[in-house]
Every structure is written in structure tokens, then in C-alpha cells.
Amino acid sequence: MSGLFNPTVAWITVRATLSRKRALLFALPAAILILFTVALKASRAPMRPWPSHVLGTFGFSVLLPLTALIIGTSVLGAEIDDGSIVHLLATPVRRSSVVVTKFLVATGLTMLFAAVPELIAALIAGGGTAPPTAPAGTTGSPGTFAGPVAISGSKLAIGLFVGALACCVIYNAVFLMLSVATTRAIAVGLLYVLVWEVLLANFVSGVRLLSVSHYGLGIANGFASDSALQAGLTVLTSVIMGAIVTAAALALAVNLLSSFTLKGEPA
């Protein structure tokens, strides 16, 4: 098979992912993000550092992983679940081709539904710079955005966008691999995002080395050089770890898919 990308597989995947009500499910967070941003901007809320909170906390730590989770697990997971993957696998298409094609489709869709709205919201929020006020009660708020935003809004926006793109790539690789490895991929992914990334990474600094959102933050930081991002990792570490995780996840997915078995009776 020439090349790793298979247009037919891609076409089927896009049709399958977008043809169900599920498409609403992952358009929803993006819509809410943009609505929220518009509403906040219009209402001229008293407390200023809201762009970093909205875009960072909500956009980066919630919207992005959630959207990537729904999309990444469904490009392959849905077909495995209802058995239609057999029609795809009973052809000479290389398993690596299947995985990579679906991965690219998932990444593209996630970029469209999460990273782009993030950018749009960031541009809408515009130069939401604030006087460096001490953040209040941040122990109660998840996410890592705690400090004042003292730099230009567009630089932050670009930085966040690039970081978001990187996160799309890495998250989708991990979630795709999860969807081949287990039937409860969404639950496991949720566990990872909510408990591992959001909670533990704030308590234990070593955990950051294995946290995808921190790779993204590190890359975003490399562009925006914003201390408010509180990226725990350097750009170099983020890029290297991100690449390693992506490659490892995809390789594992290919191996698992090559050993795909049909049991006697569907479970």
C-alpha cells in the first residue's frame, strides 16, 4: 500500500463520525466557549484576568481534552463496538494505514472543533489584559491559570492556539490507542483527564512529565512566553515527550489492531 494515508478509510471515517447526533456532542463545547466569551466581553465583567481563565482553564483543560476524547475514541471505537470494523479489516489494507488515517481524521476534526474555536474566542477576547491583581481563592479553581495576564492578548492567543494544535495531535493518539485497547475507552480517558491531569498535576510536579496538557502548555509557553500559563515543562521537553507519547500510542494501536479478534459470540 503506497503511503500511510488511505483516502477511502478517511472518507468512511468522516462520514461515520459526522453522520450521527454525536456530531452535536462535540460541537457543543465549542459553541459554549464562544458564546461564553462573547457574553463575558459584552458584559464587561468587573474582574479582569478572565481571558486566561476562560481560554486557559476552560478551553485548554476542559474543552480540548473532552472534544479530543469524544472524537478520538469514536473514529475507531464506534466501529469496533458495533462490529463494522470487520469489513474494513477483511481487506489487504495495512493496519498501520488504518490507524494513521483515522488518527489524522480525528486530529483534523478536533482541531476544527476545539483549537479553532479556542483561537476565535481568544481573538474575540482580544487584549483582555489586566492589572496584576492577586487572584482570589484559586485553590478552589482547577487548572493552572492563576496569575495575572500582563502580555498582549494576541501573542497569548497564538501561543495557546499552537499549544492547542499540539494537544490535539497528542490527545488523539492516546485516545485512539485507548479505544483499541479497551471497550471503556471514554471512561478511562475521563479518569485520565479529570484525575490525572487536572488534579494530580497540580499537586505532584513529577506527574507533569506524563501529562498531555502540560506538553501543550509547554509549547504554548514557548510561543507566548507567558508566566501566567504556569507551564511546568520547557518547550524542548514538551516537544520531545509529546512526540514520544504520540509515536508510542500509535505504534501500540497498530499492534493491537493487528491482533483484533472476533470472539465466538458478540459480547
Place this chain on the structure above:
Amino acid sequence: MTIELRNVSRWYGNVVAVNDITMSIGPGVTGLLGPNGAGKSTIMHMIAGFLPPSRGELTITGPGGTGEAAPSWRNPAVYRRVGLVPERDSVYAFLTGEQFVTATARLHELPDPAAAAARAIATLDMADAADRKIATYSKGMRQRIKVAAALVHDPEILLLDEPFNGMDPRQRLHMMELLDKLGSEGRTIVFSSHILEEVERLSGTIQVVVAGRLAASGDFRAIRRLMTSRPHVFTVRSSDDRLLGGILIGRPAVRAVELTRNGLQVRTSDYGAFCRDIAVLARDHSIRLREVLPADESLESVFAYLVAS
């Protein structure tokens, strides 16, 4: 092309699904028969490359002796020559029939996918329904579109897992004619079923699998003859067992008579003749029959007999 199984076993933990099966499947139509739970699906999945054998070797040999035998497990290239119709009723419901078969043709890297798809669809008589979404198809139509997709690349081996499930008699007839035609073209067709009568009309060999073991293989008619000529056992209770026993042993259809506390155990080699005889004999000698029970009529006992022999 031949499919070779050598001492193939498959187990899940403590449960042995397939127990040391050796068989060779060549060109023509072969039916994999057996009761439910016998391991037919397991064997089909192993042949199709979607389940590795726990022990033994399963290989598919190249066409006409160009022969490197290759296993089907973890070997996607084998699907150039193999078409699979899975049992599970799951297809891409959002595609039309024609899109589905054409996409399959593209995945097989055929030079002219649209033409191949049209051919396959016409063979299965689905041309007028091909532009509707598969979600609107009936069960029989879904089955046929799956077969069309399996045939689109002109495979030498066609595997069908319970293809007649959910088909009405007319569709079944058409499918059998199609399989017969494909088989006589020299392809290797393997299908699984648990209903003997379904495969009656199909010429060819059958492999009978019972409880994971190969119970019988060979020509269908020969096996059928074997089955009808096995000795049947009857339990007879009457008003005078000893007298009846003495009369029965003189009949040509009766092989053995045993006098037990529960009545007579009669072994006969001709079921029909015995049934006719016993009523007449009893009436002629004024013996009242209280009970005439065939002792082993179940399918399992038939298969068990085959296994034992």
C-alpha cells in the same frame, strides 16, 4: 486454494472451543455443520484470520500449487484471495449499498472499483436497491450486500458465517444457487450452518463439528447413509415381553433383543421396517403393546454416534 488445519485447538481459559481438529478444505462448496456451540464460529474466525489458534497450524495455500502456505492470522495480504461474510449484522448503515461495495472495492485496490462493484451487486440481484441507504434494508438484503462486498474482488476463497440466518426460503434458494455456481467455478466456498436440511441441496463435502471435535467429514450423501444405517435402539413394553422378544429376533430388521427389567431393548438396523413390523406382529400374536420408545433420536445422539464411529 486449500485451507489446511493441522491439530488446531482453541481454548478460552478452561473452556475448549475447538479440540484438535485436522482437516483440509479444497475447491468446491464445503459446509461446516454442527449444533450451536459446537465451535463452528470459532473455526470460521480462525480461518478468516480473526482468531489465532491456541495450538496447531492453520494455513491457506496459494492457488494451483504455487503454494507457500501462509497463516491467516496477522496477515492482511491473505484477504486479496479471501472474502469474508461475517455473521454479525453490522454494516456501515449510513452508506448506500453501492457506496459500501465500491468502497470495499477501493480498499482492495481494484483497478476499476465502480465496475467491479456493479458486477458484484448485479450478481447478488441488488441493483435496484443499491442506491438506498443500508439502514433501510431488510435483513436478507443486508446479508446479500455483505456477500456482494465479499465477492467484489473475485476471491478464490469465500467464507460465510451462518449465511442463511434470517433469510426466507426463496432468498435461501438463490443464495444456494449462487454458492453452487461459485463452487463449480473452482473456488473454495466454506459456510457454516446448524440446519442439515438447509444444506441438503448443495452438493459438496460437509465437515460436521460437535463439541469442538470433528465428527464426520466427506460427502454429504455418504454421511447421511451412514446415519440412517446406524442401528436404532427401541425400548418396548408389552403384555408379554418374552414372547414378543422371541418373535422379534426372527425378523430380518432386528439385530439384537435384550430382556431387561424395564422391558425389551431392541436394536434394529431399519427404522422404518421395524416400525411397520412391530404393530403387525403384536396384533397377530395378541400381544398388547404398552410402550414403544426410540431411545436415541436427538441430533446430539446422531452426532455422538458419528463421533464414536
Place this chain on the structure above:
Amino acid sequence: MPEPALSASATGVIHDLGYRGYDGPRQGRAQIVRALTWHSFRSAFGIGRGVKGKIIPALAFIAMCLPALVNAFAVARGNQRLFGYDVYVPNLRAAVVIVFIAAQAPELVSRDLRSRVLPLYFCRPLRRSDYPLAKYLAMTGALLILIEVPLLILYVGTIASAKGGSAIWHETRALIPGLGVGLMYAALFAAIGLVLASLTGRRAYSTGIVAIACILTFFVALLLIQAEGGQSATATGARIAGLFSPFTIIDGVRVWLGGSAQTGFVADPGRYGPLYGVLAVALLAACLGGLAARYRKVSQS
């Protein structure tokens, strides 16, 4: 074996040897509901399903208990109790509750929908409203275990190193409201999780729907609170911002009923406190009503 019919004519006879009726005493409706509740409660923890089904509940439970265990060690070393009973570790609790109901509510309701056993359930003397009732009780019970047991561990760990009866009494008095807040959480989130999960038979979709609904509303509410000035703000906006998510609603009720506003999620609702209470009850009623309505009409597919 069937007895042969000896009649010479072409009539047939069916011998009713198989099914036998039962005329003895039967256990009543309460027993049915109890049996279904117990069975569902066990499925909520993956019991009876094999190892894989137990992983997520086990991880969730362990994650919830960890802070309590850490506290036990800290208190033994002479420190103060680390966490309040009424808020515990708010973020961890919220995260674990979300993961648990997103993963397990589908186990309770979506499985039955997918395998189409509901007609089998309802052609028995099980009333239409009893099925969702049993499921709700089971899920609430499961969440209670998840939420209250860590509080109890916290309590035991603290009083083990307590000095004197008055310290123990003080701890006990602090524990009781905490258990009450936990009960509110369990009751509300069981209802939300079940009604959302009962929308579809595919477990993956249900998990996604529950997760997205809970997480989105939670963060929207949090952000609103932040935007309106944080937890110590007194503007109206800050006070009512907590109405947008179940987590913050309950937290608002907690503060209204006397809890401290600095330790949880929301700002002090002040005179809007009753609004939180009303909304909590209304949300619960709506979810339960929706759940009951869902099963009123059950098709075969």
C-alpha cells in the same frame, strides 16, 4: 420423553407436562424492588461482571479515600485535621463523582436498553415506576458509599489521635453536616447521571453525554464565579453564578445552611440562599420525573 398418542384419528393432543403453575404465596412488590435495587447496586461497582468492570469503581473509590488516609497520618503527627467534612477535597470529589457516574450510570441503565431486556422486565409484576426507582436507589447508595465512606475514614482517622472526649464530640458535630452534604450530592447526581444515561443504549455515548453535561456546566459556573469576582465577592452576579451547575448548586445550599464560603466553590449566596435550595429540589424532581417518564413507554427495540 413424550408419550405417544394412541388415537387412530387425526386429532392431536398436547400434554401439559412442562410448565406448571404456581399457586403458593408470592412475595410482594417491595421484594421485587429490593431485589432489583440490590442487583443494580452490585452492578454499579462492577460486582458480578469480571475484573474489567471493577477497575473504574475501584480506582474512583481509592482516589476518594486517599486524602482521608493522608489526613490520618498527618493528624497522628500532631497536625490539625486537613479537610473539612462538608467540602472534603472539593475538586477531587467533583472529579471522582463525575467519572463514577459517567462510567457507571450507563452500566445500570444503558445496558438494559442495549440488550433489549426491558420488555422482559416489564412483563413481570414489576411496575413501570418501580424500575427507575430501584435504579435510582441503587445509584444513590453507590454514590453514598463513594462519598460518605471517605468522610467516615476521615473521622475515624482524626478521632484516633484525638485527645479527650470534647475533641471527639467536636469532631462528631462537624461530621454530621458533612454527611448531610454528601447525601445531597449522592441524591442529586444519581438522578442526573441516570436520566442522562437512559437516553441511549450505547454505553460510550451515555458516558460522553453525562461527562460533557456535568463538566461543561461545572466549568461554566466556576468561570462565572471567577469572572464576577471570585468567592469572596458580594455582587449579585457572583451570588447567583453558582446556579448554573449541580455541583455549585449543592455548594450554594451548603453555604446557605451554614457552611463556610471560602472552602468550597461558590461565593456566599446571601439572600439568594433559598433560591439554591429551591433549585436543587426542582432539579432533583425534574430528573426523577424524566427518568420515570422515560420508562413509561418502552418499545421492543
